[in-house]
Every structure is written in C-alpha cells, then in structure tokens.
Amino acid sequence: MSVIAAIRPDEWNFPLLMHVLGAFLLVGALVLTASVLLLASRDGTVSQARLGFRSLLFGVLPAWILMRGGAQWIANKEGLENAKLTWLDIGFSTADTGIVVILISLLLAGLAMRRTARDGGGGGLATGAGVLSALLLIAYLVTLWAMSAKPT
DSSP states (O other): OOOOOOOOOGGGHHHHHHHHHHHHHHHHHHHHHHHHHHHHHHHOOHHHHHHHHHHIIIIIHHHHHHHHHHHHHHHHHHTOTTOOOHHHHHHHHHHHHHHHHHHHHHHHHHHHHHHHHHHSOOHHHHHHHHHHHHHHHHHHHHHHHHHHHOOO
C-alpha cells in the first residue's frame, strides 16, 4: 500500500496559517468570553463583565477577522471560491452567521458592563451574551471538526 502525500505550493502556506491561527485564537477567545460572562452573570462583578466585553472586543472580533480573511484568501489561492464542498459550505456559513452573533454578544456584553458598573445589575444581559458566546463556540467546534475531517 502506498500513500501519496498531498503537496501544495509554498505560496499557500501563509494564507492557510493565517486562517488556522485565526480559527484557534477565535476558539480560545470564545472559551474565555463565555466562561467569564457566565460567571459575571452569576456574581455580578464589574471586573468580570468588563473582561467579558473586552475579550469579545479585543479577542473574538479580531480573531474572527483574521480567520475569515485567511479563509477567503486560501479559498481564492486554491480556486475553491465556487466549489460545492460540504466542509467549505459549513465553514463559510458558520463564519458569516458568527459575525452577527458576535456583534449581538458584543452589544449585550457592553450593556451588561455599563449596567453592572452603574447599579450592580446586568446579570441577564451578561447571561445572554455568555450563552450566545457558548453556542457560537459549539458551532465553531463543529466547524473545526468539519474542516479537519472534510466530509463529502
């Protein structure tokens, strides 16, 4: 039995690295965001609500931009922009839906941070942002599986 290795041109390596780096940073930032926001909804501390908001703003959002930009770049390099592949459709659909969920979570987390700082409330808003972040994390973990397993 012989195994033939897939060889890709060297100019594909950097766009692929940017996509994969962005994806892993996105998952890591979502783990931080979901856990901190869910804790902030329970404890109601301003520092946790602020950390949850800032992790969305400075972690999740830039990581999403890096991941999505790298995905489009590598799809363009490989000529897969119009390909009908299941794993590619899953990746692009979760990424495009994910930015809407990220922006809603960012709004909820910002409101929760302000309300917690003002009167100690905001637990429901932090819970909403945390739950949305956790659901998005689950969706992106499924997408990571689809990208690595490449179902037809």
